[in-house]
Amino acid sequence: MNRFKNPYDYLKYFGVTDPKDICLDILSKGCDATVQYRMLTGCEGYIVGVKDSATIFVSNAVSISRQRFCIGHELGHWMLDRGTPRFSCKAEDIGGHKIFQKGVEARANRYAADLLMPEFLFKPAAVDMEMSFNSVRKLAKLFQTSIMATAIRLTRFGSFPAIFAWYDAKNGSRISCVRWPEVPSFIWPHEQLHHETYAMEVLCGKSTDSGGPKRIDASYWFDTRNAYDHDVYEHSIKGYGDLVLSMIWWKDESMLDELS
Structure with missing residues (x-):
């Protein structure tokens, strides 16, 4: 299902109109990927793809916002790097502040940020908010994302x-x-x-x-x-x-x- 190389197309296809609709456990099934939570050693998440289906493994020892970004990151690999049998992503590979770097991991981070905080939902939510961490915390709670990733998004899409x-x-x-x-x-x-x-x-x-x-x-x-x-x-x-x-x-x- 490579038609979802653009995460906005992915969200709109499944009728996402509100941040609470971004339920990754459900959305991932729409692209033939299943999410499993378990104790992981040496990484926070990885994806194993076989033909047209994949399993995403995510650490259950990290915060919910971190888990969500990990899932978004691995979905980015599934959509953009199909054909690679497995990506194992260390903690230092995953993070909203690394979206401006180069390479496949940074590209997966950009995919995750766009998937979790899509511009068409984030901009209206942030309109006229003061540019402060008070606003960042409110938006992070709404989108279930980290302070770091949300602050970057507010800076780019704030008023x-x-x-x-x-x-x-x-x-x-x-x-x-x-x-x-x-x-x-x-x-x-x-x-x-x-x-x-x-x-x-x-x-x-x-x-x-x-x-x-x-x-x-x-x-x-x-x-x-x-x-x-x-x-x-x-x-x-x-x-x-x-x-x-x-x-x-x-x-x-x-x-x-x-x-x-």
Whole structure:
């Protein structure tokens, strides 16, 4: 059933019109794949395909949101990499923050993100929401997805300009970031966390949540020529593992207008 190489076609074919309709145990059967949950060693999920049917094995030791992304990831392999007898995916292969990389695993991650949080459902759900982790948590609960994957989706499909960046909690160095589509590509958060950011307080263990979006000098985050003349809003939290997650939001878009 390779007609579902586009996950949106997959969802629409089965009449999905609401996030609660994205029941992967049921949807997977529609493409001749069965999901089994069990204790796994050395990986969080794998798929075994024989002719036109497949079995997806998923670890029962991880969260529901993680299980769902694993299933979406393996379905991506089934739809896009048919003919390969087996994919065994380690924890480091699977994750919404790896959709921008290259290779078959990143492609499967993109498939999972589009399947679990399709644009035609996510955009209406996120419309006019503030660009903060308060919104991310609400959307993550609605779509049963992780904070990380949901934050990326909100940044891409939200209503307001923002950058979502994640930093190494051990040394404060930037790992990567995602921009709202109309934020200029030359705007990058600092490579090292500024000591005046709320993210630095999270990194230092003063809190696990900076307490919602708070106004902060834009120069603490960016080195553009006009950053000292503007403010942004920041919401930072402690992420999974050794990560600090930061959402930087422009309520006032004049800074971006001046740079355009």
